[in-house]
Amino acid sequence: MKNTYVIVGPTIASIVVTVLAIYLTPLKNLNIIQPVTNDIDPVEFWTDYRANPDNYLFIDVRQVADYEENHAQGSVNIPIQKLFERHGELPKKGKTIVLICTGGSLSGVAYGYLEHQGFLNLRRIEGGLRNWMIEGLPIENARTQVNE
Numbered sequence: 525m526k527n528t529y530v531i532v533g534p535t536i537a538s539i540v541v542t543v544l545a546i547y548l549t550p551l552k553n554l555n556i557i558q559p560v561t562n563d564i565d566p567v568e569f570w571t572d573y574r575a576n577p578d579n580y581l582f583i584d585v586r587q588v589a590d591y592e593e594n595h596a597q598g599s600v601n602i603p604i605q606k607l608f609e610r611h612g613e614l615p616k617k618g619k620t621i622v623l624i625c626t627g628g629s630l631s632g633v634a635y636g637y638l639e640h641q642g643f644l645n646l647r648r649i650e651g652g653l654r655n656w657m658i659e660g661l662p663i664e665n666a667r668t669q670v671n672e
Contacts, residue, residue, distance in 0.1 A: 597662035
């Protein structure tokens, strides 16, 4: 029995010391595994979104004026600077959050921020609104919404 304590005790102690060394020092900030952004093809997304809209929260992270000028049909506007205030309103499970911006960079920043906040249900439209429009997917603007 004493031999078990001689082996198990130091092993557990070394594991605890290693974990503490990682989480209490700047080592925790090293990206050993490169972060991955889960992009989705706009046509693939639009097809599934039309069939199952309740499975998604489709967010355009651009500024209000840009969103009103034109945006992907079905998207809601939460400007990127409002995510800090509003991320608590977003679902962490049950729905997939799909982000879009003009070209993909801004939604990539939003993706990273939300992922840091514990959201694992994220996707980003590949190529952003530009790619959305190239694919011929539906666009709305303030004028078309008033006329509907």
